[in-house]
Amino acid sequence: MSMSRTRGTGERLVVIGGDAAGMSAASQARRLNKPDELEIVAFERGNFTSYSACGIPYWVGGDVPDRDRLIARTPEEHRARDIDLRLRTEVTELDPDGQRVRTRDVDSGAESWTSYDKLVIATGARPIRPDLPGVDAPGVHGVQTLDDGQALLDTLARTPGRRAVVVGAGYIGVEMAEALINRGYEVTVVNRGSEPMSTLDPDMGRLVHEAMEGLGITMVNDAEVTGLLTDDDGRVRAVTTKDRDFPADVVVLGIGVRPETTLARAAGLPLGAHGGLLTDRSMRVRGHENIWAGGDCVEVLDLVSGQQRHIPLGTHANKHGQVIGTNAGGGYATFPGVVGTAVSKVCDLEIARTGLREKDAHRVGLRFETVTIESTSRAGYYPNSSPMTVKMLAEYRTGRLLGVQIVGREGAGKRVDIAAVALTAGMTAEQMTTLDLGYAPPFSPVWDPVLVAARKAAAKVRETS
């Protein structure tokens, strides 16, 4: 990302969406342009701006004491920076030819058109809400927005029962399982896949499964939810699958999200196979000189597979916003793509991945070797050294790193950054074996677990090539 100031021409920048990508873009564009150079108008249909949706599980779980801690920048703070922020204002139509958007005041229903010179689409994602009987019953909650989080907390406060069922075992599912365990609930996670955390290969997901069971979470795999049963008051009382019912006083849906691109689709903007907007390296919507898009509503280039992916994650949304704001503000910045890094935890279990899983590599025609090693977070003799499992995929013949998955305790999660940087640099497993990583007994064994995996992967590549 780079930027340089250019003089504005009294243009108007319109931003659709007041969370991470949209407001980062607005803020960065404002940094580069005075109000008389660039007017910035941002529309947000909800009540909040710039909040951390990723923090909701920790708020629900009680680690974060109140909602406002999750708000990085309030509407007032944005307005104080000369951003004309309009809350509770939904954009209902997008007219690229006319360079205008139609908005509707959520409260009054009043509609109007606003013209733009430059447009930023940051409409985010919407949770997948399966079309199941009972899915809208009281006691069934998503956890996508701050309002969702508050509604769930209200339900928890007034529901005497302590049985919680979480549907879905991805990041949101396992984080919500932790949150509910922390609140003293009896937690069952109902998972369609063969193991939790389908962002990992199943052999690594198995480790998460075992650890979750060890934490007292009941993990039900290979279970497709067929509906939700309600009691006489219409409140949810159980989650049903083909095989059995799971009694529930509260149900949390953590099934994932899809790009929110209804407006863009209607306006004929280019969408990818995952339903996300397609942009170029400058985050400009393909084929549109003056429209940028970023955050959870876009697809991003996976630098390892060379294909487009949809990865709804706050850290990408912030980077997109920074790049968009720089470009829309007259500077120059690019977002090269991602390598697919993600980290999560459930209680003290840390789960991390970057790059391709086995099935991703197969899908894009890559042949590879895999190795899995056990090591420890610190020197074996140092107190609180904990076991760590590292799986590594390296390309057949070239030995190029393709992906790493790590499951362990303290110190496991962020170790994936070593592999994320190596993937970005296109390193081979063999090159990784001599990486000069930080070593001292409280921090690592003398061979860091990632180096142990790299040594084994490099050896396997040599043997088979």
Added chain:
Amino acid sequence: MSMSRTRGTGERLVVIGGDAAGMSAASQARRLNKPDELEIVAFERGNFTSYSACGIPYWVGGDVPDRDRLIARTPEEHRARDIDLRLRTEVTELDPDGQRVRTRDVDSGAESWTSYDKLVIATGARPIRPDLPGVDAPGVHGVQTLDDGQALLDTLARTPGRRAVVVGAGYIGVEMAEALINRGYEVTVVNRGSEPMSTLDPDMGRLVHEAMEGLGITMVNDAEVTGLLTDDDGRVRAVTTKDRDFPADVVVLGIGVRPETTLARAAGLPLGAHGGLLTDRSMRVRGHENIWAGGDCVEVLDLVSGQQRHIPLGTHANKHGQVIGTNAGGGYATFPGVVGTAVSKVCDLEIARTGLREKDAHRVGLRFETVTIESTSRAGYYPNSSPMTVKMLAEYRTGRLLGVQIVGREGAGKRVDIAAVALTAGMTAEQMTTLDLGYAPPFSPVWDPVLVAARKAAAKVRETS
């Protein structure tokens, strides 16, 4: 590093030194060659093999309950792998032309010659023991070997006084300060430099200084030790500097080490400016086909400065041993060099560095920008988020990353690995701004502290170029 099996010819490999580099080399050579293909003889003048000298402060401090936990592989284990290990046998002369070494039995004094086909020099380093009055008095201890550690523990056990003075404020100094604080001592660290941790720039060392004071350690900077005072029994009673005396019931010398290359020097082998053996990429001693050297007795190439350095560190010694054993065993492996990564802690303060300090960059003719940022280890709203200071150096104009220093609490130390890999890959600060690092609220702010530093460094490079 790579390897391939080749058939041996009944040759003899002699290894001088039984710690990390030497025994890793011996073990790896044995893995590649059966005993009838390659005889391996290893000479060690002490009583131990393959132990973690880096772990000694934690043993002295009580975190590691006993000495044997620090031994990765015992003499018996090596012998069981068909390595002819001779303990308490000192090599006293090296004859490269005659391809032989002279040894002396430490106990009997008996000398003999042993011929070799291939030789590995892994003689390690020796502690700098300044030529000061009183330096050999009882109560004055180094902490280089397991025997040193035991001697210090014996002194601590029988000395009633609780005042400890540590001379030197590098890694060993601060780690020993922690060890002695943990044992309930009143600790004073006497440091010749302007701030502790001279492997950091002084502005970052200042943060270590403040944190050490906060832990109750008395930090005395700019203080050159002039001698040690003894009591009537000849025991140490104080450390003296030009300005004042520091009463001491026990004194620990942590002044650093020099390559132990007495034998090599006498044999006319090539030494560098730091007194270490000079090797090529295969860890072969320059100009000598059949002699390899590794570990604390060699100099290594700093990939950032392009110059030779002496970095005594177990993680390098192990890598060297692996490379040497592969090559001496008939395979192929190389050690490309280091970027100068190091990590340490004093109580809960984590200290990390990689690449060049300001003075290193000046010394090799690099012009650069520096930035220092404050961030947090986790999302600001997440419990136990702790402050972290990251300093970054990037080259003027090119923006190439030159170095990173980090001081903080939990999660600070190993973050330096991100920069270590980026340095190895030759990334610019600007390229680093879009690195796809692991993000979730318990692990990182939405912009990882290293990314925050990279953004600021990239901006500064743009402004000044």
